[in-house]
Amino acid sequence: MDVPELLESASLLVPEETATVNDITVRDIWDYLAHDEWEIALGLLEEIGDARSLPLTFWAKLAEAAEQLRLERSAAWCHWRCSEIRNGVIRADLTLRPAADARRTTPISGAGVLRPMWDIGHLSPTGERAVSIAALWVENMPVLAPGGRASVRLVPFTPSHWTHVQPGQxxxxHEDRTVAGTAVILEIHHPATAMPAR
Incomplete structure (x- = not known):
């Protein structure tokens, strides 16, 4: 499929009454598509998708369109949203340790590149700390510098490891044995097929 077909197909997955915070609807997006304003249509579809739960197919079509348009960050975000649907997402408030107190002295990318280890309270069979891996996306910032604080989104590699995690925890x-930062869980969205532990 080419870009217009992908965007048209994705827009058909959006309920007609859905609107962005600026009251842009699918009808408005169709006007942009009719005038070959594909980047604008893609951005508005992403905005609608961020405001409402839409299927994996929606995000996959947007990712493909963004790749064809060579919009790297947009493509990365759409692929990220696909991962959230498959694996669930944990939103958290993360504070990185200052460069003087940590091994990291450079900013981390905000676009889901880093896959750090997280101490979420598990122990190994021998009683030592066991960590779980989750990819990290920094919300509304291209990078997060040492000592910085931001809202982040975590996509667990093994969602079943995270079912006990609760808001407020x-x-x-960790990027190695030392603590790189601390995060407080804000909200949890499990994958559609997973049930939280009881």
């Missing part, structure tokens, strides 16, 4: 981020 503090977890620690």
């Amino acid at each position: 503090q977890i620690t981020m």
Whole structure:
């Protein structure tokens, strides 16, 4: 499929009454598509998708369109949203340790590149700390510098490891044995097929 077909197909997956915070609807998006304003249509579809739960197919079509348009960050975001649907997502407030107190002295990318380890309270069979891996996306910032604080989105590699995590819980981020940052869980969205532990 080419870009217009992908965007048209994705827009058909959006309920007609859905609107962005600026009251842009699918009808408005169709006007942009009719005038070959594909980047604008893609951005508005992403905005609608961020405001409402839409299927994996929606995000996959947007990702493909963004790749064809060579919009790297947009493509990365759409692929990220596909991962959230498959694996669930944990939103958290993350504070990185300052460069003087940590091994990291450079900013981390905000676009889901980093896959740090997280101490979420598990122990190994021998009683030592066991960590779980989750990819990290920094919300509304291209990078997060050492000592910085931001809302982040975590996509667990093994969602079943995270079913006990609760809002308000503090977890620690590791890139090696040392603590790289601490995060407080804000909200949890399990994958559609997973049920939280009881």
